[in-house]
Amino acid sequence: MRSLFLAWQASDGSPSGRAWFPVGLLEAAPERSDYRFRYIRGAMKAQQEVGFEPLLAFPDFKRDYRSERLFPLFENRVLSPKRRDFGDYIEWLDLDRDRADPIAILSVSGGQRMTDNLEVFPKVSADAEGHFRVRFFLHGVRHLDEQAVNRAIDMQSGDPLRVMVELNNPATRLAVSLFTDDYRMIGWAPRYLIGDLIASLARNPEIEAKVARVNVDAPLNQRVLIEYNGRMPEGVEPMSGPDFKPLID
Secondary structure, three states: OEEEEEEEEOOOOOOOOOOEEEEEEEEEEHHHOEEEEEEEHHHHHHHHHHOOOOEOOEOOOOOOEEEOOOOHHHHOOOOOOOOOOHHHHHHHOOOOHHHOOHHHHHHHHOOOOOOOOEEEEEOOOOOOOOEEEEEEEOEOHHHOOHHHHHHHHOOOOOOEEEEEEEEEEOOOEEEEEEEOOOOOEEEEOOHHHHHHHHHHHHHOOOOEEEEEEEOOOOOHHHOEEEEEEEEOOOOOOOOOOHHHOEOOO
């Protein structure tokens, strides 16, 4: 089974600001027509802190949702293969078209839509020695000045990046920012990775971050694809904290 988490963003004016919370877990085996969705403890945290309520598509926090096809909430976040620009879209994600099923697409694209405050992200897995690899689109580019944006899109595939931890980011407090090799800031890692990235940096600073792909014609939020390779502390699995635990077995 492949696993994706669903994240929800609080609205403006909430006590936590526009904070993101992991709220659900999708497990999928498309080859067996087997799909499962459960809420996770992050949903309870979001409810307690900012009043998160169950989604219309999944109205019961304590239900184990099963289906033989991908749930519409996720399916509707994938561009239709019938679209003329589908080939360009798959190329932006740096995926092999023959293997680009909806789960693979959502793992990279994030499935964001202008009409809601949800985002999808993959469960990161580490090997026996703690090594992991994750790909994501550069976040926060729209908050940078024009010079920084231009620098980001002028980069080439394979260009190395420097990784830095912010302890007092005004929006999220903790943040992981990315810089060019000559220390020009170009954006941030996704918020859902912050905890694991900081854990990997603190104990095993064996990291490599680089530009995987630059999509000059793509929307700004899919312009620069990043690849990050790191190593978790011994005995620690990525995304295994309390917030990621399902509410039911």
